[in-house]
Amino acid sequence: MRTQTSLRALMAVIAVAPTLAGPAFAQDTDTSDFGDYIGVVTLGESRRGIQTDTATSETIITQEELDARQASTLAELLGTIPGVTLSNAATPQGSSINIRGLGADAGTYGSNTKVAVVIDGVAKGQEEIYRQGSILTMEPELFKTVKVIRGPGESFRFSGGAIGGTVDAVTKDASDFLEDGDTFSIRQKLSYESNGDGFMSSSIVAWAPDDKLEVLGFYGYRSSGDYTDGSGSTEADTAYEMPSAMLKLKYNATDELSFTASVSKTQNRLEDVSYDFIGSSFDARVDADIEDTTAYAQFQYNPSDNDLINLTGKLTYSDELISNISDTTSSTIYNADNRTERLSLSFENEAVFATGAADHTVLTGVEIGKRTRTSISDTDSNASASPGGTDEFIAVYATDEIVIGNLTLTPQLRFEKQKITSEGNDSIADGTTYEKDSTVGALSSRYRLGENFAVFGTLAYNENMPIIDDLSNAFIETSEKATTIELGASYDTVDVFQTGDSVKAKLTAFKTRIWDNTTYYDSTYSYENIKLEGIEFEASYANAAFYMDFNASRIRGEWETGEYFNNAPSDAAQLTVGKHFLEDQLNLAIEVLHAWSNERTTSTSGATAASESYTVAGLTAAYIPDSGLAHGVEFRASLDNLFDRDYQPYLSSRSAPGRNLTLSVTKIF
Template identity: 45%
Template sequence: MFACTSRRAALLCSAALISTTSVMAQDSLGDGVLDGVTDGIILLDEIVLKRSKRDIQTDTANSITVIEQEEIDDRQATTVAELIDSVPGVTLINGATPQGSGINIRGFGANSTFGSDQKVLIQVDGASVGSEELYRISTQLFTDPALYKEVSVLRGLGGSFEYGSGAIGGVVLLETKDASDFTGGEVGFKFRQTLQGNSNGSGFSSSSILAWQPTENFEVLGNFTYSEQKNQKDGAGEIIGNSAFELPSYALKMRGVFGDDLSHRLELSLSHTNSSEKDVPYDSFGTTTDAFGNVDRDLENTIGVLTYGYNPADNDLIDLEVKLSYSDQTIDQSYVAGSSSLEGTPSFPFLEPLVEADHQYETTKLLVKNTSLFSTGQATHDMRYGVELSRRDRLDASSAPGGTDDRIAVFVVDDIDFGNGLTLTPGVRFEDQTIEGNGSAAGKYDNSALMGGVSAQYKFASGWSVLGSVGYTESMPIIDDLGTPVFMTQSEKARNYEIGTSYANTGVFREQDSIAFKATVYQTDIWDITSYRNVDSVELTGIELEGRYALESGFYADVNANFQDGDEIRTNGDVLDWRNLPADQLRLTLGKRFDRKWDLSWEMVANAETEVNGSEAPGYVVHNLRATYRPQEGAFEGLEVRMGLENAFDKLYTPYLATRPAPGRTLKVSLAKTF
């Protein structure tokens, strides 16, 4: 027997119960938690006791961290990568500048040779972005952090099967801002202006957002952001070459709901970012010109997403979403004559096609997905299932083959709550691929894979939980490997195991305190490897920690850490350290909120000394200070002032896996106001 459960009925019943204790809730939850009361119904913004900088996701077995708008603003990130550098397991490759930067999760993703190894998926409003293996060129995720209101980072395979295949490192989901985030759902205009400057490199950024809601059911947002920076200096006062940039971005987003019960939704999201670099090293990971020489490089990123949603009020079996997305990444580059030390030698003719290559990636994807809520006996189900069709077109470049990668995938993920504290989430994904090359790499190959896993969490009434997961995935062949036919029928395969515990409660050490933490031990095994030459398999183990503690007085503490070890087994049988193993890291933040006006915090980032295959990298400790001031009355009411002092003691260091020194002491100041 199937019995549909009504979300709306449950919400209304809960609201009715809560409305009888609204005054008590306001006192205990603090300002800003209750959004409003209408006809006896309380609209909850979020039910979180004594929030610190970040919530810990203790209600899921998956390793996921969600960074929301407040933290995005407070971090004053220069790049998208810097939005997530505080997530355990995440390591940045030169994250302070758009060029030469990349994201590494649990030892996979970007490295010092390629901007991606296809083991970290990145999506913007559902559109898949990022390139394949461009030699010595970064991920080129040239979008501005000001465009986003939320970033979710899934680590490992748990939760990844509805987003794609091969996410051995994880998935990064970016969600752009909506007009209603500023209008509050009310008819009218809102304008938000943010100005930011930083001392190191004389950086400047301006973000202008116009939100218009002509009716209660239709909204439009326009954004223009311009950022620029000169070359920065490291902790010793030396210039960090190739760290200057100029980055204009714009975005347009429209959203409307219609129908008798407003069950239909139509949304369009567009964003565009471009960068122009003149006479810069071809090697975007480097700081100075080397044998590759210099290039003039123009980059453009365009993302478009059209979404239709249908969610009838009287049927919990239907919550349909149809999403058509398109992303275009274009890299035009030309060699600067005379800049390579190899020019005029027999070696240069082999190098010239690389530095003269133009690249373009176009990814078109159609996703049809439905969410059904229903009951079977004592169990309730939140089931997401759908089909995804995608095509990636790669331009035939002088240094790499072009071609098409067509895929069709079906997936089912079901959150099953048994009502006794146990939640079980099985997931399965089947993907079929047809990949075809152009020109000298002509050929057609068909591949398919069945992937899946299951995660489980058992919650005790005491606030403790035990959790675990197991998953299997495959990384399908990529267009870049069309020149090596043996790789075109061999997918990379991986298993991931996780086990851990979490705890969340209030009134633990003091009557009005709150605490939450999560600890996860993971193991990842990979074999049939094609993305790294002469490597047969990789075995990794690690532990991630996340925790927060907060008092009613406004004091809070956040801590997270990642400790990891691993080996790569070579094709000749040798066992070496995994080359992309990140450094062990501990991050601690202590802060104090003073009503709604002030938020002061100190952050320590400690990386352990690292030795990989005889190569040693020293450890380091960096201190960052942050302050946020929001006047609540007077002429400056509504103004937001943020100050950050990063690398406060001007430490000279190079983060492990990075190829250039980190910036020295940097003072950032930003002003923001919504009119």
């Protein structure tokens, strides 16, 4: 019955929306402009094109794809990238990201510094704090692009310890909603989800009174009840209520000098949930109020007559607060207000010049800042399990992209120095300090073999320095080290089987070795060295009639003892087939994901217990009429887990949602 109801609702949207478009629906179908299709797509594939022009393993999710996927969480946006695995991604609380087996410690910690997350250049998620340390709570409607870098690649601009990868997200601007000559617009979006009876409203006001000033105001509200899995069982602690807001201003003083300021805030209000949000490690129930504030002010000076200067100065602030209220007094952590604040000032310059036959693009930067961590409990001091203190740091970095004919070399270097100081801890004296520094870097190369083929490789060295969480243990004096080797090849061509079609493919193999590990532990609670290796493959084919996208990943991990490293994800592959109709007004796509069973684990329960294979499918329809009464309105529908499959992904602590129909309507006034 649920299948029939969902399919009928999906078909109703497809059938009713075109009648509002008037005569446009009767026009002959023209599929000549296939490249503008914006339906649900596989990330990193033909919708944006596989990134074949770089040695970095990266995916750029555009605004069109963000709209098409209709994700409820930032984590959901990343789930179809090869090498990226999510834990509990169906909810903003407790969701976490794993890239190439690193990042979230499934079932225990929500984040760690092996995966860096940056929002508008503001670093997020610096501490662990069990599952409550997750940094994926922010409202996805805030973003216009999200770039995911797999491996250390280009991460040294932001972090020296991002061994797994980097998520770099950029929020919307007023100019994104103003066409030439417009000074004011309002964008309203309403959305409904059947599984959990979810509702979302997103309101954007864009104003540009002249060519110098532009202002964007955003307010969003999202709520959902507990979702049901494929067997019909209700998954506890998955309900949420999430209001969000953002104000962004940009002022172009001259053609060369501009100023930008932005502040955004997202809340997630939870009642009577497990302390870790997923119920796997704690029996205590809490009321939790999660607040995330991100703000920055910057100037950019880019004189048109000097290629050596493109200077950006930026003051950034991040505040991540989790307020807990519990009836129990058995542990201070259940009533602790966990807070991590980060304030930094940075200057960055990009210079373009040539030396003989070599063209250089040199990026240099310096950042100085301070993190402050507190977890004040009902004892008026920090909870012993999550110590408080400050982390003062300074970093200097440089990258040079050198192009010599068909060869591109990119050396990167970063030096960072930190001082961690204990504050407000019962067992650690105030003023106790620990200092550490690191010098890390990478060398990437790419060589073009003719017009279509290229080979590439990267050698990187990372150091993940101690965090404030380590004040309560001996790891406070240890930096984790890692080396990563990447090798790969890419292919990019057009007019293969017919005029105007295109084929793209990229194959990347990597091997990572981590020593002095302080984050993960094996079955005997020993902290050993870790070895990871894997392969990622992306391919796409597109012509005027349809497109096919495919990606797959295979990752293996083990301790130096030969024991399985349980955080290595399952093998997975994904295929997307899509087509557009009615002169690009109607877009339809089907997406199929298969994950193989995984018995490469020493765990017998929880997120890292052996998992079964599963195959899930989804459908998406997007109708955007270009004339008639509904001109300028976007109608979207997506049906996830089409066959209501009951499954639990490896590295997830709970079963995935069952069938879910999402309907949305968007209009710009």
